[in-house]
Amino acid sequence: MFEDLKKAALDYHSQPIPGKLSINISKPTETQQDLSLAYSPGVAEPVRVIAENPEEAYRYTTKGNLVGVISDGTAVLGLGDVGPLASKPVMEGKAVLFKRFADIDVFDIEVDADPEGFINTVARIAPTFGGINLEDIKAPQCFEIESALIERLNIPVFHDDQHGTAVIVAAGLLNALEIQNKDLSEVKIVCVGAGAAGIASMRLLIAMGARKDNIYMIDKQGVIHTGRMDLGTHKFAFAIETDKKTLADAVDGADVFVGVSSANVLTADMLRTMAKRPIVFALSNPDPEIHPEVALAARDDLIIATGRSDFPNQINNVLCFPYLFRGALDVRATAINQEMLIAAAHAIRTLAHQPVPQSVLDASHEKSKLKFGPDYIIPKPQDPRLLSIVPPAVAKAAIDTKVAKLGYPAHYPPIEE
Secondary structure, three states: OHHHHHHHHHHHHHOOOOOOOOOOOOOOOOOHHHHHHHOOOOOHHHHHHHHHOHHHHHHHOOHHHEEEEEEOOOOEOOOEOOOOHHHHHHHHHHHHHHHHHHOOEEEEEEOOOOHHHHHHHHHHHHHHOOEEEEOOOOOOHHHHHHHHHHHHOOOOEEEHHHHHHHHHHHHHHHHHHHHOOOOOOOOOEEEEOOOHHHHHHHHHHHHOOOOHHHEEEEEOOEEOEOOOOOOOHHHHOOOEOOOOOOHHHHHOOOOEEEEOOOOOOOOHHHHHOOOOOOEEEEOOOOOOOOOHHHHHHHOOOOEEEEOOOOOOOEOOHHHOHHHHHHHHHHOOEOOOOHHHHHHHHHHHHHHOOOOOOHHHHHHOOOHHHOOOEOOEOOOOOOOOOHHHHHHHHHHHHHHHOOOEOOOOOOOOOOOOO
């Protein structure tokens, strides 16, 4: 079966033409007059206008609906440091998702450079784009790269492995906590994986009400505590005073487990020591930190989510990044800030409370489970309502925090006060 999947994947990417993207022409090009307008001499007119006022690029070019998906290939999900060229199929895939779910155009760009060279390269090509989506860059370099580009550019810069994951984790966790009758400000959280996704997810949860001293961050050496001398800046921010040293120590009595690390690190015995009505987000792909069947056999009061589509409660970044950028681009935001991330999380969370459309039920093998509850804490990626709910929430947050250059779009649903 695995060999069949490999062949199908290779055939998909190679036939009938290589790759998953192409460029389409959006204006008529049939006549001599059309070509005169598309290029010389007609093209000179928008050039002159933009030279006079750079903002006019949004009127006369694709800039306002164009995102750069950019990677150095150092942290491709499940594959590691494969290099820039080998990361290209993943970046093309990201572009497909942007277009499929939010009608955003993408150029995927793979950069062979050290962090400083990467930063300079992206900064120099940034005039092409309305936004930058950084992808599959290893920690801690990803923090440095994102921070530097946010400082240098006046368009949204977003590292999806950090903030896309964080938004979906937050949305799903808030719903799971509601079902389990627990409060974010009180629960003890264990996060296994102190890279981009883990650190960003915990930062966002703290911003939304979690207590830092209730979070146990764990890397390959164990619990991140104040007695350790091997911590960089980003990990040290999560160091706590504790006698707990191992994962087994940390999960004892914990309410929430968030895994963004590697397969099978959480055992059934560890799970049995967690608090009543525990929540487990085992997000490693393709093999989770604990298999759902193993987890549910150990605890019948459990809510579990994974990163896989063949189990309930898939924590998938595609629920976030297309719609987050759609809202940011539509108000010409100069940044994607924390308030916009929180707005996206709440919008996604709220959608799971509503009845599921028939089109989503028809596309799912879990029809009977698609109702808000332990097996449905987060919407499905195929839910068309994401496009009408998440971008408006993001746009409003951008306007409220004064990073939007345009007002609330007229074609958006009215804002509910």
